[in-house]
Amino acid sequence: MLRLCRLVSRPLKQSYGPPTVQLVTRKMAQTPFKAGQPDWTTSIPRPKENEKITAMGWFLLLIPATTFGLGCWQVKRKIWKEQLIKDLHEQLNMEPVALPDNLNDVKQMEYRLVKVRGHFLHDKEMRMGPRSLIRPDGSETQGGLISKRDTGNGYLVVTPFQLSDRDDIILINRGWVSRKHAEPSSRPLGQISGELELTAVVRKGELRPQFTPDHSGGKVYLYRDLQQMCAKSGAAHVFLDAVYDEKVSTDAPVGGQTRVTLRNDHLSYLVTWFSLSAATSYLWYRQIIKRIPF
Template identity: 45%
Template sequence: MSVLVRQWCGLGQCWGRYTVVHKISSSLLQTRNCAKKIQLGYTQGNLGPVRRLTTRAAVNTWNPMSIVLLIIPAGTFCLGTWQFQRRKWKLNLIEELETKTTALPIDFPEDVSELEDLEYQRVKLTGTFDHSQEIFLGPRPLMVGGDVKQAGSSLISSGQSGYLVVTPFKLADRDLTVLINRGWVSRRQKKPETRLDGQVTGVVELTGVFRRGEQRAPFMPKTTEGSILFTYRDVDKMAEQVGATPVFLDAVETQPGGPQGSQTRATLRNEHFSYMMTWYSLSLATTYLWYRRFIMGKPLM
């Protein structure tokens, strides 16, 4: 009896081992069949590529090409910020210019060098004109209200083009002669005898706007030596030619029968806002393209 029991127990242990082995074999077989099905589906195009656990962004974001292309949005952003600062500077300059041109005139300083920091400042003077040494600056268009006069939707005709009459002016309280831009005359009134009523004599008091000299533009012809016609405001050359101090002022008032005064163009171009928006827009667009390509891993188009 005991022998039968032992044999029976032995058979049970063998059956248990067989069951475990059978289960393991079945699991391995199912895994193998599953792998074959996946491989077959991928080969036939029924399955997409198997994704890796690591993202494409983590692999491709900081390669040399992405770093180089990141310079474009960064650089355009810096340029936009620079234009923002330039716009602030220009607005302050325009405000300062408007303040000077509308402020009460000051007396002509004892030290002429003080005028160097006072461009567009109104200055009061008393003295006499020397009409025998008139100089002409031009050709120039007529200025009205600080801007070029227009006829309809276009600039004034060529017949209205003329010259600025620059006349030496000797101060009454000292031995000093300066240059006064008395105003604009047409080509027909260039000769002094055509405007005798405006050739003021004797001591006069006037208000002028201090102006610095101009730099000759590359396309502008040079002034002929000894000529009374200047194409740009070369204050040093003008003063040397008539024996005056290199100080130039635009007359504010108009003398009856004489040149039309107030020919100061006290405006500054301020296009920095459009430049700023252009650079910032480029920065935003290139930043999006960089993010789409190197972070999202998508094609640009």
């Protein structure tokens, strides 16, 4: 019992627990950095600006180079399209020529003025539309499929034309009539009979526009479907737009409904390509040359 009391009365040895570790940690934090010791706080080193450009860097340069080349190509396309439109308008003002003996040559004469002599076959008349009216001054009325205004919405009257100097029949777009004058009986004075000579513009057939329904072989055609029109009327594959004539009857269709349908969007295309080239060139210079991260 006495021995047990002595053991209990002895002082315990000093413990080396967390307080000691905390003091050591503070000393390490307060110890100044000495030369030659590694700096564990240093992040990943940045690439030097004078490092060589890798193969991937040169490959990425193809993006601004390609877009710049496409912009230059659109500049050439714009010049070509503007000259083509100018030439077409000049053809519309040239002296009319006679219809060639071989009607297959007419395919190469689009927008050329020709003179023909013969008479209309009104019993095979067809309509194409709805269409808006192109006035003699070049302005156009607002009309379409939904519009009900007779002054702006109507049809183009397409009538087979029997040539006088040969047995061939061709198709002539006589011009525009309003909805209320769509039927031939509503414009008796405009149904010209007998032989006449007229000037017209050579046109080609049209492909079926996207989402356009089929006209089902009726008298009303939604676009210039030369195949079906000629098959129904027995005409050759020649389509002419009659020019405007102020001397015709007020009941007759209004001629001069030729549209030069050539889109010229090359200006917007070249601006887009050059903008992409400038933007990608800046990104390439920033990332590959200057090594500036985002």
